[in-house]
Amino acid sequence: MTDSEASLKQQITELGDKIRQLKVDKAAKDVIDQEVAVLKQLKAKLAVATGEPLPASGGKSKKAAQFTLKTPKGTRDFNDKEMAVREAMFDTIKGVFRKHGGVTIDTPVFELKEILSGKYGEDSKLIYDLEDQGGEKCSLRYDLTVPFSRFLAMNSTLYQNIKRYHIGKVYRRDQPAMTKGRMREFYQCDFDIAGAHEPMVPDAEIVRIAVEVLTALDVGDFIIKVRVWPFKGVVFCKLVANHACSRVKINHRKVLDGMFAVCGVPEDKIRPISSAVDKMDKLPWEEVRKEMVDEKGLDPAAADRIGRYICLSGGEDLLNRLLQDEQLKANASAMAGLQDMQLFFRYAKVFKIADRVSFDLSLARGLDYYTGVIYEAVLVDSEENNKILAQEMPGQAKAPQDADESQVRLGSIAAGGRYDELVGMFAGSNRKGKSNNIPCVGVSVGVERVFSILMRKQKYEEIKANQTEVYVIAVGDGLLDERMAIAVELWENGIKAEYMFKAKPKLQPQFTACDRDLIPLSVIIGKDELAKGVVKIKDMQNKNADEAGGVEVPYTEMVAELKRRLGH
């Protein structure tokens, strides 16, 4: 149990005692009610912190107690309004991916267990296995990269090169922390370029794609200010031009490996030390250093040398400075990496993204399969960003399971890198001993985090979940068959239409349905209209636009008039 859980439980116990005492003391009802409300909030917080369910339907269901009415730990439903926002987000992303020639493939949600084995380092323990029900041993996919590599290895004759995107769910049996948006089931949204290509060209295009996606999503239509680097004394404060929503941190595995060697990290400690460096985003340098020295047995002098390098970040200027560094010059791996970075900056300028890119030596992603450039897009620590992030998730009151998602930290909103050897691990080599390998580079957009930002940027009640354009309304006698017939006429003309499933509905509930579902227009009929062969059309969002009862239109002109108003 974490401290905050323990503290929550403590508070709940104490508040419970207090309420009981208030009741004994016959305190005023509103005083007690207020305390009970606080208690409920605390319990909701605890439920979210521990990933446990809230009681369904406000605890009313007596009979349902036999079921635990919830989704599994670390998973959640998305309701109709949330899905409208998510689908718009996915469509925007797909639009950018397709602009760059992207095609999509689909792979199963689970893979043979052995396909996933040995790909994720320490994180392999987070893989979900399926029960062995007398068949193959299978696991839910952990990301979309390994399945893609497996696909390429299986289809290498057809796909020597491909730009593929994939939007799909992945699974990690992590301790869920909804406060951090960390779930056990979540979407990934990847674009990868596979194939042996001109060095650094696809790498730069991938970063350009990430910039385009984040700009199109308008995640950060803010003023960009300063980012304070999380370790003491070093402030990262490059101003990024107006409208730039994010900056892409770039590093290169070879530079990092070279740097570690130069600093005196023994070969066998490079991976563990690299994973310690990866924590620089969350921990102060002192703690990272402590992990290196105390836990991983690194010579303190080597740790200090690392400290001097990994505080470095900047643009081409830094790159040029490092190219002059005598110690790095003596290291082939570091020099190869720096030369690649030079090439990268050249293409970044052609792609007009150089001002969004910061060369950052602290960046070291945890996954084992990266072999070249690695990058990460992060929201900058601006006042505007923090203001949006501090807002409550809309619809929260209605969806208690979100109650504690109100705190989305600044952090990674896209990440990726080059993995040149993963396909080869699956594909092996051909008869002539030539490897069937296919080099790859890709990016994954952090759509769950982006989603929670987008939700905060709009009013929950203004999200239109349906796309209905016209509601068919009866005044007076119900006219069910007549309303249905009009709906048929509209559907057959490509107009999205609904009507109330009731033989004799009153007028008000029909108007209410239009309001609730944000339906722009209505077709209104009554006995008189039917007799005259007309209908009335009414603007339901701007109710003063038409006469109170709507504008009369001959039935034969109804479809044309609706289409005109809808801009079809």
Add this chain to the structure above:
Amino acid sequence: MTDSEASLKQQITELGDKIRQLKVDKAAKDVIDQEVAVLKQLKAKLAVATGEPLPASGGKSKKAAQFTLKTPKGTRDFNDKEMAVREAMFDTIKGVFRKHGGVTIDTPVFELKEILSGKYGEDSKLIYDLEDQGGEKCSLRYDLTVPFSRFLAMNSTLYQNIKRYHIGKVYRRDQPAMTKGRMREFYQCDFDIAGAHEPMVPDAEIVRIAVEVLTALDVGDFIIKVRVWPFKGVVFCKLVANHACSRVKINHRKVLDGMFAVCGVPEDKIRPISSAVDKMDKLPWEEVRKEMVDEKGLDPAAADRIGRYICLSGGEDLLNRLLQDEQLKANASAMAGLQDMQLFFRYAKVFKIADRVSFDLSLARGLDYYTGVIYEAVLVDSEENNKILAQEMPGQAKAPQDADESQVRLGSIAAGGRYDELVGMFAGSNRKGKSNNIPCVGVSVGVERVFSILMRKQKYEEIKANQTEVYVIAVGDGLLDERMAIAVELWENGIKAEYMFKAKPKLQPQFTACDRDLIPLSVIIGKDELAKGVVKIKDMQNKNADEAGGVEVPYTEMVAELKRRLGH
């Protein structure tokens, strides 16, 4: 092992012996090669029949033998061309769903095991469980209906009524039979109307939606002919009007229960007898009767009485005849069902779908949760249909795992019904003892079958997987940075563009890329064009439309000219 597997293995053994003998006899190489080719085909067939993998990359991978390079049994990948067809299919379906006011929700791919328990009768054994890794017991969802009901029960205060659609993967640990398109992972595509509404109105609209979807998908733009009923002597031969792709079989659970009672089926045998009737689509009446009498212990006279009813199908005429049937009249359940059917036919006429609907007493779906109308859309047994279904799956040669999907049977392409008690099973009742139940009716489109029909209706090589509009080509010196800069210009103007990731590509490979990816236009540059400040634009699909080298356009007018040609 099935007969056909055994027979395949037998053939393989015999052919192997034959080939060895031919080699011993020093037969001509082409004779041996021919036999080897046949042997390979047999092995591929066997692999598909048993769901076993084919060797990857044509068996070339020596080192890869340590991995079994395949997807799990009963699952498959979809490549870029297949996905282009699938996404277009899903978009078409969503379009219809949204026309009827549908909204979408998302639920996790796995649910708590107890949520799924007791919902699927005998088929519960097909549920995939996740391994118990020290958490909750979870299972992969078996359909989208039970998760939807669970969602409604959890959110009943917000969603007393909703029209929701959901397109997502479901999982069944069935014996995969790719020949029948039966997979362990497949998509379902559901539309459901929840809420207490006017009787039979949502039911009829759901059927209207199914008809609209199947028409929009153009699954059956054929001449409709005769459907031969699978049991002897009875031919179902209602001609359905021109263009009608499918007929929707309708039955009503209450009619069926009433009919069974009238026929003398004891209460406790109604469910098992119902599931026997469900096999009428696959087995002749004699075998169904045998199952009823021998296995399920039904009185033979009762079985014969059932036989007389379940051969009945037709339109309103049949309905009216049954309403006069003295035995049915005496049965309250049957009469209630028949009266609902009367109402259904009334609304079906308003919805203009009555000619597509056949009242069919043999229809009995297997799932336990249906409580009212049940229906199933089936392809009719027409010459045209059979011609398309008999075609090979395109791209087959390239994707060996599809080798045996060449036989798609006539069968259900959409199905559904009313389930009024499922939500109540989760929701329980409120404090006043009033049930929190929400009645529902829905349809599930058989998208996997539809997909395999759509694939057969087009040429594999004509499927455009990407959406790229312009390819930027260099003549002569490579001009990589210049090509990249033009691509940036196009992307920033919303034009989908690619170029070759190569410093100095030859002209022909760039033209080949346009042909392969069906890219309509190219922008061509060389040293001369750069010097003059122009580009050349060329129609790549109709190469004679422009001069051989393309039409010269000033750089400043490039975007406008491309947009004009692309119809932006």
